[in-house]
Each structure stands twice: as C-alpha cells, then as structure tokens.
Amino acid sequence: MNFDEIIERRGTHSAKWDAMETVYGVSPEDGLPMWVADMDFKPPQVVQDALARMLDHGIYGYFGGDAEYKDAIRWWMQNRHGWEVDPAHIFTTHGLVNGTGLCVQAFTEPGDGVVLFSPVYHAFARVIRSAGREVVECPLTESNGRMVMDFAAYDAQMSGREKMLILCSPHNPGGQVWTPEELRGVAEFAKRHDLVLVSDEIHHDLVMPGHKHTVMPLAAPEVSDRLVMMTAASKTFNIAGAHTGNVIIADPVLREKFASVMNGLGISANSFGLAMITAAYSPEGAAWVDALVEYLDENRKIMEQGIAAIPGAKVIPLQATYLVWGDFTDTGMEVEELHRRVQETARIAANHGESFGMGGERFLRFNVATPRARVVEAVARLQAAFSDLQ
Numbered sequence: 001m002n003f004d005e006i007i008e009r010r011g012t013h014s015a016k017w018d019a020m021e022t023v024y025g026v027s028p029e030d031g032l033p034m035w036v037a038d039m040d041f042k043p044p045q046v047v048q049d050a051l052a053r054m055l056d057h058g059i060y061g062y063f064g065g066d067a068e069y070k071d072a073i074r075w076w077m078q079n080r081h082g083w084e085v086d087p088a089h090i091f092t093t094h095g096l097v098n099g100t101g102l103c104v105q106a107f108t109e110p111g112d113g114v115v116l117f118s119p120v121y122h123a124f125a126r127v128i129r130s131a132g133r134e135v136v137e138c139p140l141t142e143s144n145g146r147m148v149m150d151f152a153a154y155d156a157q158m159s160g161r162e163k164m165l166i167l168c169s170p171h172n173p174g175g176q177v178w179t180p181e182e183l184r185g186v187a188e189f190a191k192r193h194d195l196v197l198v199s200d201e202i203h204h205d206l207v208m209p210g211h212k213h214t215v216m217p218l219a220a221p222e223v224s225d226r227l228v229m230m231t232a233a234s235k236t237f238n239i240a241g242a243h244t245g246n247v248i249i250a251d252p253v254l255r256e257k258f259a260s261v262m263n264g265l266g267i268s269a270n271s272f273g274l275a276m277i278t279a280a281y282s283p284e285g286a287a288w289v290d291a292l293v294e295y296l297d298e299n300r301k302i303m304e305q306g307i308a309a310i311p312g313a314k315v316i317p318l319q320a321t322y323l324v325w326g327d328f329t330d331t332g333m334e335v336e337e338l339h340r341r342v343q344e345t346a347r348i349a350a351n352h353g354e355s356f357g358m359g360g361e362r363f364l365r366f367n368v369a370t371p372r373a374r375v376v377e378a379v380a381r382l383q384a385a386f387s388d389l390q
Helices: 020-024 045-057 067-081 096-107 122-130 151-157 180-192 221-226 252-265 271-280 283-308 335-345 372-385
Strands: 032-034 090-093 113-118 134-139 141-143 146-148 162-168 196-200 227-231 245-248 314-316 323-327 348-352 363-367
Touching: 020 348, 032 363, 032 372, 045 271, 045 283, 067 090, 067 271, 067 283, 090 096, 090 252, 096 122, 096 162, 096 196, 096 227, 096 245, 096 252, 113 122, 122 134, 134 151, 151 180, 162 180, 180 196, 180 221, 196 221, 221 227, 221 252, 271 283, 283 314, 283 323, 283 372, 335 348, 335 372, 348 372
Parallel strands: 032 348, 113 134, 113 162, 162 196, 196 227
Antiparallel strands: 090 245, 141 146, 227 245, 314 323, 323 363, 348 363
C-alpha cells in the first residue's frame, strides 16, 4: 500500500497522461494531469494476483458461471454499505457510462426529457443527447459550503415530457455526500413526476472520515419500483480500464425492460473485469480501501487549503470522491484567463467547470488521487500562478 510510489504512466496509452497535451495544451513532460478520474496507484495485490493466475493459465475463452462474482458483489454491499442485494438483480455492463446509455434506451423514448442536477458528471449529458433525448438541467445552488437542491423550483420546471432522473451520489464534481433527508427528497421528486430514478453510486466507497454514504435503497425503500442502482469497483480500486459495472434493478418490470435492451445489443461481461472485481470485493480489498481513503483525505486537505489561500478562490469541502471542486468565481477573472493561468503558467490539466453543465463556469475540478508529492507541487504551482492577486 505504498501510495507515495511514483509510477511512470507516460507512453502507456493512459488517457489521463497521454491525452492532456491534445486536450489542454499541457505537455506530459512537465505537466501535472489532474483531470481524468482515475488514480495513479496500483490496485491491491489481491487484484494483481487474480490477473496473474489468468495469465499463468493462458487461455482466454468465453466466461461461464458468474455466481462467485455476484456473490462477491453481494458480500461487499452488505459489509460496506449494509445493503442486501439479490444476485439475480445484477446486470454486468461495460462500465457505468455504458450502463447509463442502456438505461436511456430502456426507459425513455427519443424526445423525452432526462433530468440532471447540474453541474454534474459530464458523460451523462453526452449520452442523453447522443440518444436523441433532451437534457433537463435542474441547477444546484451553493449554501454554506454545500450544494443544495431546490425541489420547489424543479417542480416548476417539469413539463411532463421528463421520464428519467439521473442522480450522482456521492456527487461528482462537488464531492458531496447527500444526506438521507436529501435522498428522500430526490425520491419524492421522482415519484411526484413519475420518473425512473437512476442512482449512479460509483464513488460510494471513497468517503472521507467523518462522513457516511447512504445507498438509495436504504434511504428511500418506497421507490424500489422505479429505482435503478449503478455501482462499480472501477473508481474504488482504479480498474476503470476493465470496463465492468453493475446495474442492479429490484423491480421485475424495469428489470425485464433493461434485459431486453442488453440482449438486443449482445452485451456480455469481460472475463478480466469479473476476475478483478471478484478478487477486489474481499477482506483484502477492504483493507486496501481503508488505507486509500486515509491517504486521499490528507491529499484533499493539502489541495483544499492550497486553493483557499488564493485570494478569491475557495472549494466545496470534499466529503467523497478524490475530485476537488475549486471555485474561482470571486477572483473576478474571465474564464479564459483562469484557464490560461492554470494550464500555461501552472502547467496543470484540470477539468473545466463548464463541461459539467449549468453553474460550473468558473470552477475547476482537480483529481488528487496521485502521490502526495504531486499534490504539494500542484498547490505550489497554483499559488505561484495567482500570486499577483490581492
């Protein structure tokens, strides 16, 4: 569990490292990639050992028999989240962006509205629009360091064309853990407007000390007839390249609709992903995650304090994920100047806030899941890039 180890990722087909010059003009030779949401850490040894056994065997045929894999998911959700999952309710998708697209196809029609609480994970809107559906943005507001939902305003926005709501829980990019009361508010909103509620909980294992994530089925069991849960081990264990996610549906009607779309597209699981997740969802994997979260918590403190020291800058305090949401609104800068300083002067690639939708225009998202020395260096570069501010 040496999270301080510097692992060379340049030239390894890493989107995070090898694409940042194309996207942000920041060279990987001297730049710091803090954009794509993957970590610069190896997964736990138990995952590496599972892959080594596959390589030693040397035959990579069709996978059969996923009972052990589904039981590992059941064990993890019960032990880490107190949630009893029926293995028969689990679908395996090629990651959760794929899972989102399948939900859009299964539960909406072209022209329907899909509700997002924005700013929010940018892939949702891309998938919705690409499928010929309408993105309906319900803006979050900031109050006392929290992102707040205004359901009265959202009720007034609804036209009746909306058929689905996608919730990001914990929230990305805001790094916020929704309270059980907030989750019940979301569930009641979905019920009022007869929306299928898709709860993307991909970051639910990466919760900072002092905070607790509540899975939607426990917060609002009364909406099980309209609830679709999306979970994955990809963020937790840094195995996003395995493209393996879980869509978990308790309601038989929704489950049949989803199964029909999956079967129509001929989607089946990746055997490497199943082996990795089966290994990761174990006591050894749990111990690794506990150590990881402690390390991330120290990284986020350094980043939050570093940004807060820049005049006019602040952060939404990070409660979950490893993605610090920096607010540069009060610097008074135009967006172009903000990006120039971060990319050209500080040589940091960070996600532009406007890509997350309404309300993100003068924000930047920084990934701190990297060895601590890089986080310290990033803070020093940012403070130097804004050193002229009073």
